[in-house]
Amino acid sequence: MTHNIAILGASGYTGAELVRLIAGHSSMKITALGANSKAGQTMAEVFPHLRHLDLPALVTIDEIDFSGIDLCFCALPHKTSQEVIAALPPDLKVVDLSADFRLRDPAAYKKWYGNDHAALAQQEEAVYGLTEFYREEIASARLVAGTGCNAATGQFALRPLIAAGVIDLDEIIMDLKCAVSGAGRSLKENLLHAELSEGYHAYSVGGTHRHLGEFDQEFSKVAGRPVQVQFTPHLVPANRGILATCYVKGDAQAILDTLEKAYEAEPFIKVLPLGEAPSTRHIRGSNFCHIGVVRDRIEGRALVIAALDNLTKGSSGQALQNANLMLDIEETEGLMMAPLFP
Amino acid sequence: MTHNIAILGASGYTGAELVRLIAGHSSMKITALGANSKAGQTMAEVFPHLRHLDLPALVTIDEIDFSGIDLCFCALPHKTSQEVIAALPPDLKVVDLSADFRLRDPAAYKKWYGNDHAALAQQEEAVYGLTEFYREEIASARLVAGTGCNAATGQFALRPLIAAGVIDLDEIIMDLKCAVSGAGRSLKENLLHAELSEGYHAYSVGGTHRHLGEFDQEFSKVAGRPVQVQFTPHLVPANRGILATCYVKGDAQAILDTLEKAYEAEPFIKVLPLGEAPSTRHIRGSNFCHIGVVRDRIEGRALVIAALDNLTKGSSGQALQNANLMLDIEETEGLMMAPLFP
Amino acid sequence: MTHNIAILGASGYTGAELVRLIAGHSSMKITALGANSKAGQTMAEVFPHLRHLDLPALVTIDEIDFSGIDLCFCALPHKTSQEVIAALPPDLKVVDLSADFRLRDPAAYKKWYGNDHAALAQQEEAVYGLTEFYREEIASARLVAGTGCNAATGQFALRPLIAAGVIDLDEIIMDLKCAVSGAGRSLKENLLHAELSEGYHAYSVGGTHRHLGEFDQEFSKVAGRPVQVQFTPHLVPANRGILATCYVKGDAQAILDTLEKAYEAEPFIKVLPLGEAPSTRHIRGSNFCHIGVVRDRIEGRALVIAALDNLTKGSSGQALQNANLMLDIEETEGLMMAPLFP
Amino acid sequence: MTHNIAILGASGYTGAELVRLIAGHSSMKITALGANSKAGQTMAEVFPHLRHLDLPALVTIDEIDFSGIDLCFCALPHKTSQEVIAALPPDLKVVDLSADFRLRDPAAYKKWYGNDHAALAQQEEAVYGLTEFYREEIASARLVAGTGCNAATGQFALRPLIAAGVIDLDEIIMDLKCAVSGAGRSLKENLLHAELSEGYHAYSVGGTHRHLGEFDQEFSKVAGRPVQVQFTPHLVPANRGILATCYVKGDAQAILDTLEKAYEAEPFIKVLPLGEAPSTRHIRGSNFCHIGVVRDRIEGRALVIAALDNLTKGSSGQALQNANLMLDIEETEGLMMAPLFP
Known part of the structure; x- marks a missing residue:
C-alpha cells in the first residue's frame, strides 16, 4: 500500500531532507510539494541534488488538493505554520516541523515566541513528537509537533x-x-x-x-x-x-x-x-x-x-519516524541509512 | 537470495564506503572484513559511524575462508592488491578498487606505477570497470578493475x-x-x-x-x-x-x-x-x-x-554497480540514495 | 608626516581590509569612515575584529568634511562608486576599488556592466591600478582604478x-x-x-x-x-x-x-x-x-x-600600494606582513 | 639596537608563527633556525608562506653557535625541550613554548606527563609565562615557560x-x-x-x-x-x-x-x-x-x-611578548597587528 504525502515548505532544508528520506521509503509517494515563494519552479531548480527524482512541481499551498493526501508534513517557519495548519482539512494527519505546537501552555508559547497563538484548538490536540518518549500518543495522533533539534x-x-x-x-x-x-x-x-x-x-x-x-x-x-x-x-x-x-x-x-x-x-x-x-x-x-x-x-x-x-534525527528524520507510526508503517522504514563519513 | 560478500581493505575510506552502501542493499550480506593492520578490532572501533551495523570483526586476509563467499571487493593499496588477488581462489568473483588491473599493457603499468606487474595472468583477464561503457564484459567477468576516480x-x-x-x-x-x-x-x-x-x-x-x-x-x-x-x-x-x-x-x-x-x-x-x-x-x-x-x-x-x-560513483559505488552486474542483480540496487545536501 | 585618510564603504570586506592594513601603516591615519547603511555605528560593532583600534565612527558620506583629507579610498559597489566619486572635490586623490573606472572605453563599460557610465570625465582621467605595470602613471594620478581581483x-x-x-x-x-x-x-x-x-x-x-x-x-x-x-x-x-x-x-x-x-x-x-x-x-x-x-x-x-x-593583493593591498605611490611614501609601507598559515 | 634571535623547533607551527611575528618586529633579527628533522632545508621549503623572507637555513641544534644569540625561543616537543634547554649555555635567555617548565612541582609534572623531569635545575628557575600576571618576574627571568594555550x-x-x-x-x-x-x-x-x-x-x-x-x-x-x-x-x-x-x-x-x-x-x-x-x-x-x-x-x-x-596569544605571541620584556623592548612591539577577518 502506498501512502500519498504532501510537504509544505519544500524549499527549505528540512523540506529537502524530507524529500531525500522519502525517496528511499518503500511505501510513501510524494504527491504535492508546497512552497509559496518558489511556486512554479521544479524541485530540481530549487535543489539540484534532487534532480534525479520524479517529483511534482512546487505549487502554492492554496493550489494543493488535500483530498487524496494521507499525511502532510509542514516544514514552514513558525507562526506561518499555525495559520496554515489551522486551515487544513481537520481530519488530515499532520506532522509539523515548526515550533508552533511544541509548547502545551499558550502562555509559555507567548513568552518564548512573542505572539499570541493563532490556532489554539490545534495546539490543544497536538502531541509532542519526541518519538522515543511519546510513541503511543504519536501513533494515535492527528497532529504531531516535531521537537526543536x-x-x-x-x-x-x-x-x-x-x-x-x-x-x-x-x-x-x-x-x-x-x-x-x-x-x-x-x-x-x-x-x-x-x-x-x-x-x-x-x-x-x-x-x-x-x-x-x-x-x-x-x-x-x-x-x-x-x-x-x-x-x-x-x-x-x-x-x-x-x-x-x-x-x-x-x-x-x-x-x-x-x-x-x-x-x-x-x-x-x-x-x-x-x-x-x-x-x-x-x-x-x-x-x-x-x-x-x-x-x-x-x-x-x-x-x-x-x-x-539536526536535519535528520533532530528534525526531518524524527518527522518521518513519527509519520511511520501515524500511518501504521514499521517505525524504522526509510530511516536506517548509515551516516556519511567522511 | 542473499549473496555473501567479503571486503578486503575494510579499514580505508573506500572499504567503509562499501560497507555503507551494502548496508542498504537488499540481497548482499557482508560475511568477512579483512584489514591486516587493524585485525582484531571491530568495525565500530575503526569507523564509529558504522556502529549500528551488525558486522563481522576485522580479520587478517589469511584468516578468511573464501569458500562461501560469492564476491570479494578488494579495497587495498595498489601493488598489495595484485599480490593478494593472485593468491585468491581462481574462480572467486573479484571487484578490485586499486590501480593494479586498470592498464591493459604491462609496460604502461610499469611506466606509471614504477614496478613490474606481479599478477600478469589476472591482469590479462581483468575487465575495465567503467560500467556504462563495459556493461556486457563486466556482467560476465570474474575480475573487474575499478577505474581511477x-x-x-x-x-x-x-x-x-x-x-x-x-x-x-x-x-x-x-x-x-x-x-x-x-x-x-x-x-x-x-x-x-x-x-x-x-x-x-x-x-x-x-x-x-x-x-x-x-x-x-x-x-x-x-x-x-x-x-x-x-x-x-x-x-x-x-x-x-x-x-x-x-x-x-x-x-x-x-x-x-x-x-x-x-x-x-x-x-x-x-x-x-x-x-x-x-x-x-x-x-x-x-x-x-x-x-x-x-x-x-x-x-x-x-x-x-x-x-x-569520488568515493561513490568514482570508486565504491561504481564497484557495487559492477558487482550487481556480476551477480545478476538489478544494476541500481543499493545505489539510488539521494545526495546529502546540505 | 601623517596623511589623513578617508574610507568610503567601510562596512564591506575591502573596507575592513583597508582598515586592517592601514592600522599597521607608519604614516597614515584614518580620519573618516563612510558607510551609509551603517552610519551611526562604531567600526567595532560592524567588525568586532577591529575593536582594539581607535577609529572614527561610521558616518554617511555626506557628513564627511573632505577638506583635510589627503587621500580617499572608495570601496563602494560599482555604479554607486561613479556617482560618489563624481561628487567628490575634484582635486582629492582617490583610489577606487570598484569596477567603475577600470575600462577605458565607455562602450566596453556598458557592454560588461549594462549601464551608461555616469562619470565620463573621471573615467577619462583614471589610471588603471595594476601597480607593477602602471607605476609611473599611478604616482602622478589623481584617480586610480583598482583592478578586478x-x-x-x-x-x-x-x-x-x-x-x-x-x-x-x-x-x-x-x-x-x-x-x-x-x-x-x-x-x-x-x-x-x-x-x-x-x-x-x-x-x-x-x-x-x-x-x-x-x-x-x-x-x-x-x-x-x-x-x-x-x-x-x-x-x-x-x-x-x-x-x-x-x-x-x-x-x-x-x-x-x-x-x-x-x-x-x-x-x-x-x-x-x-x-x-x-x-x-x-x-x-x-x-x-x-x-x-x-x-x-x-x-x-x-x-x-x-x-x-583577493582581498589583499587583489584589492585592498593593491589599493594601499597605489596610495603609497600617490602620496610619495615607500611603496611597500604597511604591506610587508607575512601570510597567515595555518 | 638589534637583538639576535634563535628559534629551535622552527619546522612546527609555533616555530613558523614566531618567524611570522618576528618578521614584523623592529629590533629582532633571526640568526639561527634549528630543526633537527628538516636540517639542510630552507624555511621556504618547509613553510612556503615565508618564502619572501631572508632567513638562515634550517640546521641541527648542535650546529648552532649560541655565542652571539641574545635570546632563544624553544618550540620543541615536551620532554625533548627539557633535554635541549639543559644543554644550552646557562646564561642564555630562553623562552620555552613546551610544557616542560610550566609546573612548579616535579611530582605534578610527573603525574601529568608521565616521566621524571630531566632538568630540575632549570625547572627551579623557570618563571611561568602568563605575561599579564607575571610581568615583573618575566622581565628579570632567564628562562620563561610559555603556558598551555x-x-x-x-x-x-x-x-x-x-x-x-x-x-x-x-x-x-x-x-x-x-x-x-x-x-x-x-x-x-x-x-x-x-x-x-x-x-x-x-x-x-x-x-x-x-x-x-x-x-x-x-x-x-x-x-x-x-x-x-x-x-x-x-x-x-x-x-x-x-x-x-x-x-x-x-x-x-x-x-x-x-x-x-x-x-x-x-x-x-x-x-x-x-x-x-x-x-x-x-x-x-x-x-x-x-x-x-x-x-x-x-x-x-x-x-x-x-x-x-592559540598560536598567537596562546603560544608564539605570548612568547614574543615575554621576550620583549626580557630584552627590555616595548612589550607590544611586533604584536599589534589586527586580526585577519574574513
Missing part, C-alpha cells in the same frame, strides 16, 4: 536521568554546539561562509534560546516539579550536527546504567561504553543518536554527551 | 565526444578539482586539516598524474588512434567530490546532443540543460554524475564539466 | 608573456579558482556556509565574467592586437585566495625566464622554481603573489599558475 | 575572579572549544581534513587533559587553597582559535567589574560590554584576547567566555 538532543541525554532521579536536578548545565544548517536557508550575515567558516561563538546566551521552553516543559513534567537547566548554544563551522555536552552531578555508572536500560530496545539511540565521547561526524546524515557518559575527576560529577544530525 | 570523471565527460568525433582530439584540456578523501586515510602532512582547509593548489602537474595512463589507454582505444589530453588536478578543501572542467574545441550543441544520446538510458548519468554548470555539492554521497555543456564566447570552443563523488 | 591574478601570470610574445596569443585558457570573500558581504543563498562549504562549481561560464573586459583591454593593449582568452572562474569553499591556472602554448623555460626577468625587482611578486606550483594557503592575508611555471608532458605546452589573496 | 585562555577568563573571590571556587566548569592547529603538525588520523572537517567532539574527557595541571597550580595559588575546575576540551573544525565557555556562580555585574578593573591597562585583553559573547573569528591571527560576561536566567549564575588565537 537542540531540544531533542538535550532530552535524549537527560530525560531518563531526570525521570530516574540519578542526577541533581538543580545543577544541570548543557553546553551545546550546533552546526549551521539548523539556522535554515535564511539570508543572514553571520551565516555567510566568509563570516562563519573559520570561527565559532556562543549565541542566545544567558538562557534566552527558545528551545529552553521545551526543556522547561518536558523536564519539569518528567521530574514532577519545576526543573530549569542552564543552556548555552554555540555555532560551529560545520553544516550538520548537534553535540550536547551536559555537566551533571551524579554517579557516572548509575547514569550509564539508566541510559542503557532506557534505550536498550531503541533502534536509533546508541549508548557508548563508559568513558567514550561521541562525535557529530559519526551520525551525519543519519537518524542515529550517539550518547556517551564520562566520569569526571571531581567526585560525584559526570558528563553526558549526545550527538545527532 | 579522476579517470571516471573525465571519461564520463569526454568519452562519447571522442567516439563521435565531435571535438578536436588534439586540443583537450582537463582542469580537475578533487576533494581530499580521494587521497585516502593516509598520514601525510598536506592532508592535515590545518594545512589543507583554507587553501588549494595544483598537484601532479605537467602530465604526471597516474590516471593519465587510463585516459591515454581508453581515449586512444575509443578514437582508434593515439589521444593525449592535458590534465591538471587540483586539491580543494572539501571531503568528497570531483569536478572536471574540460576545455574542448567543437560545437556546444553537437556536444550536448552527443552526450544526451549517449546517456539517455543511463540511471546515474544526468546531462544538464545547455549552459548549466554542475556542482559537486549536488552529487555528494550519491552514485550520480552530473554533466554540463557550455558554449564559450570564443567561436568553436566549449566547456564540458562533469561532477561526481 | 581575478583580473589582477591573470595579468600577473600572463602579461609579461604576451608582451614578450613567448606564448600563442590565440590559445590561452585560464581556469580560475576563487574564494568566497571576493563576492563580498552580500546576502546571497549560494554564499551561505551550508550551501558553499562542501562543494565547488564553475560560475559565469562561457566567457560572461565581467573581468574579461579587463583582460580583453589590457592583453590587447600589450599585444598590440586583439587578444581574447577563454576564462572560467570556479567558486571554492575557502575565504581568501585566487588561483589562476593558465594553459598556454610556448616553451616552459622561455616562459619562466620571461617572468623572472619581469619580476626580478618586484617586492611582492615571487616566481617559483620551474615545476613548482603555488598554493593560495601560502599568500593568505598578505600582499604577495606567487607564480609557478610547469612544463607539460605534451610538447610545446606549459602551465602558468598564479596565486594571490 | 588552553591554560592561558581559561586563566584570562577566571584568574581575576578567583583572586577577588567573586565566584564560587568549587563550582567552576570550563567547556572549551579549540581549533586544530593546537595539535601541531603531527601526523594523526583524527587531524586529517577528511576526518576532522565536518564534525566535532570532546576529547581528553573527565579531567584528563594535561593543562589541568596548570589550572590546578595557578588557581590554587591565587585562591590560597586548593581549587579544581571541571574542564572538557572539544576539537572543532577550524585552524586557529580557542573559546573557553566558563560556567560560574556569582553576580554577573561583579564579575564584569572585576575583569574590567583587572584588565583596564592591558593592551591585549579586551573586556566586552555585559551580555556580549566573543568569537574566535575576531581575534584570529592576532595577540588579542576578548572576554565576555553574561548573566544567566538562573539567579546567581553567569558565563565568562574568553577567545584567543
